[in-house]
Ligand SMILES: Cc1cc2nc3c(=O)[nH]c(=O)nc-3n(C[C@H](O)[C@H](O)[C@H](O)COP(=O)(O)OP(=O)(O)OC[C@H]3O[C@@H](n4cnc5c(N)ncnc54)[C@H](O)[C@@H]3O)c2cc1C
C-alpha cells in the first residue's frame with residue numbers, strides 16, 4: 001500500500017475511478033491501479049496493489065518520500081451512487097481496496113449495506129475493520145477457513161439472494177474468475193450485478209483499444225465506457241484470456257528485476 | 269571537384285546568365301534519396317531515409333522551372349512559397365529557404381518527412397507532369413527536410429509579445445497543439461499544454477515510428493515551446509483530471525484549443541478479434557514506440573508479444589508503420605493484407621516502397637473472414653477471402669467484392685488491425701454543449717471555433733483521420749482566431 005501525492009487526482013476522483021501509473025518518466029510499463037482512498041487535504045491518493053509484475057515490485061520497494069514516475073487520472077466513469085435499498089458489496093483479495101470507497105458512498109446515500117470479503121487465507125483479508133465500521137452486515141470468508149467462514153464468496157452471496165426481499169444491487173470487485181462466478185450466482189435471481197473490470201491498458205483515454213472487452217455481444221472499452229459494467233452481460237471468458245496475454249512476459253521482466261537486485265546485493 | 273559539382277557550377281553559371289533552358293533542367297537526373305540498406309535496417313530502428321547531401325539538394329532544386337503560376341503551391345495545404353524556397357536552395361541560400369518555409373509551416377523537419385507530397389505539392393508539379401509521373405517531379409518534401417535538418421538551431425527562440433494577462437489552455441500536444449501553443453504564446457498569452465500521456469508530441473511520438481520520424485526532432489520542437497515560456501503538463505487527462513468547464517470557469521483559462529486527435533480504433537467485427545495476439549495498430553505502435561518495447565528485457569519493460577508471423581490489416585501509413593515495426597521487432601514473416609489493389613493504398617508511396625524493400629509480403633485484394641485461435645485463446649491463423657474490383661463506389665474507387673468460395677488460411681500468431689479510428693469520445697462526453705457530428709467529431713466553423721465561446725478545435729478530432737500538415741494548418745487558423753478573440 002502506498003500513498004501518493006497527486007493533488008489534482010485527489011481533488012477530482014470519485015468512487016470507482018482508477019489511475020495509470022508508471023515508475024520511470026521515460027519508457028516503461030503503464031499500469032492501471034484502482035484508487036483505494038484519498039486524503040483531499042494532503043492531496044494524496046492511496047493505492048493498494050499486489051506485487052505481480054516488475055512495476056509493482058519496484059513500487060513496493062520504494063522508500064517513503066521517493067518519486068513515483070507519474071500518475072495520470074482519475075480515469076474511468078465514477079460509480080453510479082444512489083439509494084437503491086439493499087446493496088451487497090463483494091470484495092475478493094485486493095479488490096477490497098477499490099470497493100471500500102464505493103461501499104462507503106453507498107452507505108452514505110442511505111443504502112442498507114451488506115459486505116462480503118473473501119480471500120485465500122487470513123493474511124490476505126484487507127481493510128476488514130474499515131468495512132466493519134460501515135456495514136450493516138459483514139461476512140468474512142476464506143478458502144482455507146483460517147479466518148471467518150470457510151468457503152467461497154459465492155456461498156454467502158447465494159444465501160443473501162435467497163432472502164426476501166432480495167437485495168437491490170450487488171457490486172463485485174475482485175479477480176476475474178471470482179467476478180464471473182458471482183455473476184453466475186446472482187443471474188438466476190435476476191439481481192442486478194455491477195462488476196469493475198481491470199483489463200490491460202495503455203493510454204486510458206480511448207485511443208489504443210487494448211482495454212476492449214465484450215459486453216452484451218458488443219466491443220466496449222473499459223477506460224471510456226467502464227470500468228463498471230453489468231456483470232451479466234460481460235464475456236468473462238474472453239476477458240480472462242486477454243488478461244493472460246502478458247503473463248509470461250511480465251514474469252520474465254520481473255525475474256530480471258529480481259536478478260538485477262540480487263546482483264547489487266539487495267534481497268527481494 | 270567531382271563531376272557533379274562541376275555540373276552544378278555550369279548550371280548555375282548558365283542560370284545566372286539567363287541562358288538555362290527548361291529542356292536542360294529536364295535533363296538533370298532526379299536525385300534519389302540516400303537510404304539505409306534494406307537488409308541492415310530490418311534490425312535497427314534508425315531513420316531509413318538519410319537525407320540529401322548539399323550537392324544532391326542543389327541539383328534537385330535546379331530541376332525546378334520556377335513556373336510563373338507555381339501549381340505546386342496550390343497543392344500545398346498551408347501554401348508555402350515553394351518556388352521561392354526551392355530557388356533559394358539552388359542558390360545555396362539555405363537560411364533564406366528555411367525562413368520562407370517558416371512563414372507558413374512551423375514544423376518543416378516533420379512535414380518534409382511525413383507529408384504525402386505525391387498527392388499534394390508534387391502531384392501538381394510541372395516537371396512531374398512533363399514526365400507523366402508525380403514521383404519524377406521536383407522532390408519538394410526532401411528539399412524541405414534538407415533545409416530543416418541543416419538548421420542546427422542558433423538557439424534563437426521566437427519573440428514573445430508582452431504579457432496580455434490572458435490564459436490559453438491547449439488540450440493535446442500533437443502537431444495542432446504545438447502550433448497553437450507557439451502562435452498564441454507569441455501573442456503574449458500565458459499558455460499551458462495539457463497532455464494525457466507521459467511524453468508530449470502526440471502521434472508524432474507514439475504513432476509514427478523512429479525509423480521514419482526520429483523522436484529527437486519532435487523533442488526539439490517541444491523544447492522551443494518550453495523556451496518560449498509555454499508550460500507543458502503531462503499525465504493530465506482533460507475531461508477527467510479537470511473538465512473544460514472547470515478549466516474555464518474555475519481555473520481562469522480564457523480560451524481553449526482541443527487537439528486530442530483520433531480515438532477508438534476500429535475493428536473488423538469478425539470472429540476471433542478478442543483472441544490474444546490481436547492488436548489495434550494504435551496499441552501495437554504505442555507499445556513499441558513510446559514504451560520502447562523493442563528493447564524489451566533491456567531496460568524497457570513493456571510486455572509486447574514477440575511475434576514471429578504477423579498479419580497487418582489495412583493499406584495506409586498506419587498499416588505500413590505497423591508492418592515495418594513488426595519486422596524490426598524480429599518477426600520472420602509479415603503480411604500486409606489489403607482488400608483493394610495497391611493503387612488504392614492511401615499510404616505514402618515512399619513507405620510502400622520501403623515496406624517492400626524490407627521484405628513485407630503484400631497480399632492485395634484479400635480480406636480476413638475470421639481469426640483462428642487455439643484452445644488457450646492465442647492466435648494461430650487467419651482465414652481470408654480473395655477479392656476482385658467491381659464498380660466504383662461513393663469515393664470513386666472501385667469497390668472490392670469477395671470471390672465466393674475463395675477461402676484460404678494463412679499461418680500467423682499476431683494480427684494487427686490498422687483500418688482506421690473513430691472519434692475520441694472523452695471530451696464530447698464530458699463537455700456539455702459541445703456540438704459533435706454523427707461520427708462524434710467536433711463541429712467547427714471556418715475559424716475552427718466550436719459551438720462553445722472561447723473553445724476552438726482542430727486536427728484529427730475535427731477532420732477524422734487526417735495528416736500532420738492539415739492538423740497544423742487548422743492549428744494556425746484556430747490560433748489566429750483565438751488571438752483575435754482574446755484581443756477583443
Ligand atoms: C501510425 C501513424 C502514422 C501516420 N503517418 C502519417 C504520415 O506519414 N503523414 C501524415 O501527414 N500523417 C500521418 N499520420 C496522421 C497524423 O499523425 C495525424 O493526423 C496528426 O498527428 C493529428 O494531429 P492532432 O493535432 O490532431 O493530434 P495528435 O497527434 O493526434 O495528438 C493528440 C494528443 O492529444 C492527447 N490527448 C488525447 N486525449 C486527451 C485528453 N483528454 N486530455 C489531454 N490530452 C489528450 C493525446 O495523448 C495526443 O498526444 C499518421 C498517424 C498514425 C497513427
Ligand code: SF4
Pocket residue numbers: 331332333334335338339340341350351354392393394395405406408
Ligand atoms: S510546380 Fe514544380 S517546377 Fe513548377 S515551381 Fe513548383 S516545384 Fe518548381
Ligand code: FES
Pocket residue numbers: 200201202203204205206207208209210211212221222223224
Ligand atoms: S486503455 Fe487504451 S483505449 Fe482504453
